[in-house]
Amino acid sequence: MYSQWGEATTYPEESGQRLAFVSMGLRLHYRAWGAGIPSLPILMLHGHPGDADCMTVFAEAVAGLHPCVAPDLRGYGRSQVTDPFGMSAHLEDLQLLLDELGWQDCLVLGWSLGGILALELALRLPERVKGLVLVATAACPRSDHPPTDIWDQVNTGIASLINWAWPGWEWNIDTFGRRSLYRYLLQQHTPTAYRYLAQAALPAYLQTSHHASQALGTALRQGYNREGALHQIRIPVLLMAAEQDRHITLGSSAATAQALPQCTWIAYPNTAHLFPWEIPAQVGQDLRQWLRAQDWGIPSTPSAKVY
Structure with missing residues (x-):
């Protein structure tokens, strides 16, 4: 107590x-x-x-x-x-x-x-x-x-949603992740890093x-x-x-x-x-x-x- x-x-x-x-x-x-x-x-x-x-x-x-x-x-x-x-x-x-x-x-x-x-x-x-x-x-x-633009925001949103559903999927990392704002947060776009993004970063951002x-x-x-x-x-x-x-x-x-x-x-x-x-x-x-x-x-x- x-x-x-x-x-x-x-x-x-x-x-x-x-x-x-x-x-x-x-x-x-x-x-x-x-x-x-x-x-x-x-x-x-x-x-x-x-x-x-x-x-x-x-x-x-x-x-x-x-x-x-x-x-x-x-x-x-x-x-x-x-x-x-x-x-x-x-x-x-x-x-x-x-x-x-x-x-x-x-x-x-x-x-x-x-x-x-x-x-x-x-x-x-x-x-x-x-x-x-x-x-x-x-x-x-x-x-x-x-500076960022609308495509940075779009690619970040798509990369985040797909990564939330399929954490660490390399196709998503190469197609959207590397074109998103994650390119300024990460240098090594590995499945391990993206699993952390899905499990911790996205829920924290939303809250x-x-x-x-x-x-x-x-x-x-x-x-x-x-x-x-x-x-x-x-x-x-x-x-x-x-x-x-x-x-x-x-x-x-x-x-x-x-x-x-x-x-x-x-x-x-x-x-x-x-x-x-x-x-x-x-x-x-x-x-x-x-x-x-x-x-x-x-x-x-x-x-x-x-x-």
């Missing part, structure tokens, strides 16, 4: 439980893996558009090493909203979630928008965030995405609210830039980026890595913004290797709830 934030709701899942809690009057949902693992837990934050299911690729990579929780951020996935909100609401939600889980210490892994929130959480809660994994993100995100898009768009138009604060983050950081990322450029990610005092930097060739779905085995191997190499300097039994 979650006495302060509301009653937990559990959804039986083959891989990872689904639960919910209440933050500022809103019911927020999250997914949890790794019950009972006596190790430093990881909070995993998805991008835009996205949801907790998009983070399965990372949860599977650390299976048996760390317990993980991935929320559907406010306005995404099952955490739907009816009113506008600002980006700071995400941070309030995440702090309440950490309190609800009983996590006094944790790592935070964030992909794209999730990486920006991870940086903000580390600045906000330096005594609780012991390490960061930043994926395809930057403290001052810059894009060089080219991303207008209010969530509006909150992010407002922050970007205001010129979001936290590079000047990065010197305050004196914890181990792994920053993974793609050399052909058009959504958050390699250069902006590299500038973030250079400004962080304790950052390990990996740039993957022939990949784009969705590189964890292009090369999941390599990303998982590098993530595990980095996690095992760190001396977190805290007890290995955090006060986390048992899921």
